[in-house]
Amino acid sequence: NAGVTQTPKFQVLKTxxxxxxxxxxxxxxxxxxxxxxxxxMGLRLIYYSASExxxxxxxxxxxxxxxxxxxxxxxxxxxxxxxxxTSVYFCASIVRRGASGYTFGSGTRLTVV
Amino acid sequence: xxxxxxxxxxxxVQEGDSAVIKCTYSDSASNYFPWYKQELGKxxxxxxxxxxxxxxxxxxxxxxxLNKTAKHFSLHITETQPEDSAVYxxxxxxxxxxxxxxxxTFGTGTQLKxxx
Numbered sequence: 001n002a003g004v005t006q007t008p009k010f011q012v013l014k015t016x017x018x019x020x021x022x023x024x025x026x027x028x029x030x031x032x033x034x035x036x037x038x039x040x041m042g043l044r045l046i047y048y049s050a051s052e053x054x055x056x057x058x059x060x061x062x063x064x065x066x067x068x069x070x071x072x073x074x075x076x077x078x079x080x081x082x083x084x085x086t087s088v089y090f091c092a093s094i095v096r097r098g099a100s101g102y103t104f105g106s107g108t109r110l111t112v113v
Numbered sequence: 114x115x116x117x118x119x120x121x122x123x124x125x126v127q128e129g130d131s132a133v134i135k136c137t138y139s140d141s142a143s144n145y146f147p148w149y150k151q152e153l154g155k156x157x158x159x160x161x162x163x164x165x166x167x168x169x170x171x172x173x174x175x176x177x178x179l180n181k182t183a184k185h186f187s188l189h190i191t192e193t194q195p196e197d198s199a200v201y202x203x204x205x206x207x208x209x210x211x212x213x214x215x216x217x218t219f220g221t222g223t224q225l226k227x228x229x
Contacts, residue, residue: 004156031214040122042202042219043157050214058216059114090156094215101147101204102217104156 002026006091006105013081013112021076021108023091031094032074033058033102034066036087043090049074081112115140117205119220126193127228134223136203137185145208146179146186147217151200160201161188164208193227200224 007022023032030051035043035058045058049068063085065077074093078085088109092102116139126132138146144165149157163170163177163186170177174193179186190197204217 033216035219040221042117042119042221044219045216048214048216054214056214092156101145101149101159101162102157104149104158106154106156 004091004093004103004105006089006108008108009106010109011111013078013110015082015112017081018077018079019081019110020078021089021091021110022073023075023105024073025091025093025103026072027093027103028071029093029103030071032068033092033094034064034074034076035090035092036060037090037107038087046076046089078110081110083112086110086112115143115205115207115218117203117218117220119203119223121223122221123224123226125226125228128193128195130193132188132190132193132197132225132227134188134201134203134225135185136187136205136220137183138205138218139184140205140207141181141184142207143205145206145215146177147204148175148177148188149202149204149219151202151222153199157202190225193225195227195229198225198227 004025033048034046047066049055052071091105119136147162150160151157176189203220
């Protein structure tokens with residue numbers, strides 16, 4: 001039981017390049033989330049998916065797109081990376097009738113040069 | 114939307130002392146307040162949470178208190194140990210048990226250092 005798995009763990013992109021961050025959970029959770037973490041700013045919600053087939057914007061969605069591929073997988077895409085997107089990205093999930101909070105992945109550290 | 118403020122940003126204590134981290138929230142409808150611990154290079158991990166119908170909750174050396182009137186909640190760690198050194202985040206949400214897509218708003222984090 002791996003929980004929430006994120007790939008890759010590290011990535012360096014050039015400005016303008018695109019990439020997709022992958023997230024998969026094996027806990028049969030309904031809702032999935034993408035957060036970014038920046039120094040002094042805590043974790044900010046980018047996009048989330050309340051259930052398979054639905055996605056919604058969070059606090060900082062500009063420059064990102066998401067796909068809820070199936071119940072297990074929720075990917076985050078940067079179409080044209082910018083230095084401002086240098087951050088650590090965390091995926092999280094929770095069962096619908098969650099009695100407790102999120103389960104987080106171990107993060108993807110992205111640097112855009 | 115919800116806004117969560119967290120203080121202090123850094124906290125240094127001697128081993129065995131107590132540590133207190135405080136958070137305030139803005140949305141009076143928020144009803145769920147979790148605390149997460151993040152170790153270096155890892156994702157945040159839930160350590161304790163409290164709902165608005167409870168004023169205090171304790172789990173061994175950690176406790177959380179909630180003052181709904183003042184809209185603030187605090188994390189208390191007693192008898193601190195070196196392994197308590199980490200970044201701690203508070204969060205708040207209008208948590209709906211029967212619905213999906215519950216969203217947490219996080220504080221900016223507290224770097225706790227427990228010195229020998």
